[in-house]
Amino acid sequence: MTYTSFNFLLFVLATVVIYFILPWKKYRWTVLLVASCVFYALASYKYAAFIIFTSLSTMLIALWLEKVNKKGKALLKEKKGEWDREQKKAFKDKQKIKKRWIMALCLILNFGILAFLKYFNFFAGSLNDILGSFGVSFSAPMLKLFLPLGISFYTFQSMGYIVDIYREKFEAQRNPFKFLLFVSFFPQIIQGPISHYDQLAPQLFEGHDFDFTRFKYGCELILWGFFKKLVIADRAVIAINTVIATPEGYNGYSGTTLTFTVLLYALQLYADFSGGIDISRGVAQIFGIDMIDNFKRPYFSKSINEYWRRWHISLGAWMKDYIFNPLAISSAFLNASKKMKGSRFGKTKAGAHIAKVLPTAFASLIVFLLVGVWHGANYKYVAFGLWNGVIIMLSTLMQPLFDAWVDKWHVNRKNPLFIFFQIFRTFLVVLVGYVFDVAPSFKQGMMTISRFFTGQNFALAGQEILGKGKEIPGLGLGWKDYVLLGVCCVIVLIVSIIQERHADTTIREMLDKKPFILRFLLLFIGVVAIIILGIYGSGYAAADFVYMQF
């Protein structure tokens, strides 16, 4: 049951009805829990044990952490007059180490499962390649592994929770069912967003009353999500899949077609992921739950740094909170920075800047390497992560140089042309990253980049894209589909510009102020457009959400 199926809509409708007619507001969360369990069981009942294990282990270890915390504090209070400063510090350090070990246990257990299922074969294959190149006959076994639905998302969400408990941000949840709901909430289980416990959980457990405005906004968001997913993403993916279907075929395309494919991928990925998130947020909104927005017009970003603050925001926030910040302020990184500051190089202007930003630059590199690996067990994802990390690292390190250039050339930073240049430049950098994402392998990603420069052939690309007789089959889409995709791009662009200009409100709220007939007509056209133009039904190969596989 995917989010775009008719069954899912019926499922949501049934859950909404039961949720709001349940007379005991206090227990309405149980409806969400049951619905989430049913949804998970229907989608992936064989692997339900994994999500239950993660929920249970995280909850119990969080309680253990909390107990250690409380016990420690109580002991400190008890020994207030007895212990001197040194003794207190020694105890606190001991406590900290103990807590770290407990947290590490939870992280190792759960990330261990994720790493094993997702990366075992990747590492085994790499090991075999390396040993093979040295003539060693040892061969690590390749296992038939599966990925339980949403494992990356619920593992990250749960591990965020355990770190927050370690940091004593809030009290641990004592009710295993409530915690299971936080981990498995059905609108977000497939592809996030990865929520923080203190943001999501209170909303989940609070019994909400039916609110027509919320219901309406939720439905409108779902409709917009359906449009992006079914009309744009699932149409574009037909052409993309044709190009990447076989490595031999991929190699055979002209550079222009590969460039077109990467551009199409940029459209598809955004429409797919943001469309899915819109559906998730829309469903949650009907229940009175506000999930964080995962996208803020990422292709309008003026720098790659900004792009990652606008794209997959919840993953970025997670990485920032739990990886980047601890790394950037870690003693190792700070010491390296200090050391550089004290050196001769550190006394120069450039050296002082580099010494200052070095911890953040390296932390960024590591974070993006992890982001790449999170996307999948393949060198192409490592390259994807490294590309983004290196660009961010370099831009951080070289920022003063860029600023100097801009000043030297008297560029007005608010000039629309300059802003457009920045957006275009960032988009190009993003596209290069996508090359590794879309290419079947790292090697082919590199080949694609070389083709950008050497293989441009517009006449041939025209035939490759649209097809020519029986000899060149095309990419599976007719010219009308490409025109439609173009029109959809314009619609999404217009909506994005409006959103960008009115960041303090939503399109839905703005629409609400328009005459009823206009709203009615727009909704009607939206529904009919999805019915006619959507890619669904057995005549089409329905595409899973891209981020479902991560």
Next chain:
Amino acid sequence: MKKKLYITRTVKLIALTLLVFLSAIILQDWVLRRVDHNTLRMDAFYMEKKGTLDAVLVGASDVYAGYSAPYAYEKYGYTSFPFATQASPSNIVLPQIKEVIKYQNPKMIVVEINAFLYPDNKQPAEVNCHLFADNIPRDQIWRDYIEKEVPEDTRIEYYIPLLKFHGSWNEYPWKLKYLSADIKLRNRGYALLRGYKTVSKMFTANEKIANSKFENDDSTKPLGPIGERCLRETLEYLKENDIHNVVFTRFPHIVRQRDYARFKRGNRAGEIIESYGYDFVNMERYALRDGFDLEHDWYNWDHLNIFGAEKCTDYIADLLLNKYGLEPSEQTAQQKENWQKSVECYHKVYNYSESLIERGVFGTKDAGLRTTVEEDDETLRLIDEFAENYPDYGKYAKK
């Protein structure tokens, strides 16, 4: 106040839902309806008044390309119709026969056996089931067919064809000629070509042909399990319901060496049919003996061209009239007039097609010439233009 607000909101919601629902119906039944020559033929069949057809032929494309009802009417005086859809699978033969009996109950039913000869791994695509099921009345026969033959996960697409064919917006403006032809067909009340369709081409085989050795070839090969099940179910149904006015046939094809197995399956089907006490007339086996010309009478391996179709129609007519004693029914003046219009239309088609074959335009970029001849708007315009410009041309030239 609050109550009024609730009522307003409910009314708005219901209005939107109703409007979407209504639009979906209009889209499904008209705008996005899958319409092509199959649809036109099926629609035309149900427009024939019950009991006005003397014979109905059931089958696939071999039937509507190889049999001309207007020609049979003109030459032999009986009325007939090819109730056939493209690449029809074996599981629609029985429902086809049931539909024919329910809506026409003709004196004779001719069943072409092509559908039973597909091996299981080469069954026609599922979309070919839709060609039949989406174009017949939603009666008990339709329901039985869906329940019995359609996999559960795709059944919904038969109940709501929009789910499957919503993407046919892409076929515009190409399909306008069919939609327009369908509207005209409904206004007229009958099909001018009575289901006939052809391609103006004379086929030259470029592979080794096996037909010459068929006459004495009794060899058989088992039918695919699906084909055999459907054939036996059809025969059992006919027998159980005491339906005897049915003859099974195999239309002639050019058989490549690699299609030889299909010929042998045809022989096996004949054995099964005869074991139930029904006649099987294998035209394929005796095609050369009966005057079919491999270099003249087909437009591709499986389909007779306009010349072959007349020969095949002659053969079927002879069978029906002389072997089964079919006596043409009396027609009302209006029916006669309509059939006469069909004959005139067929003459135009024949002359047009003959000229294209003689000029060898198939596959060339000769502007404005359409080699596929069916009852769509574009073809009817072309044949009318041709008849006007070349009144003296062809076998059926106006003398």
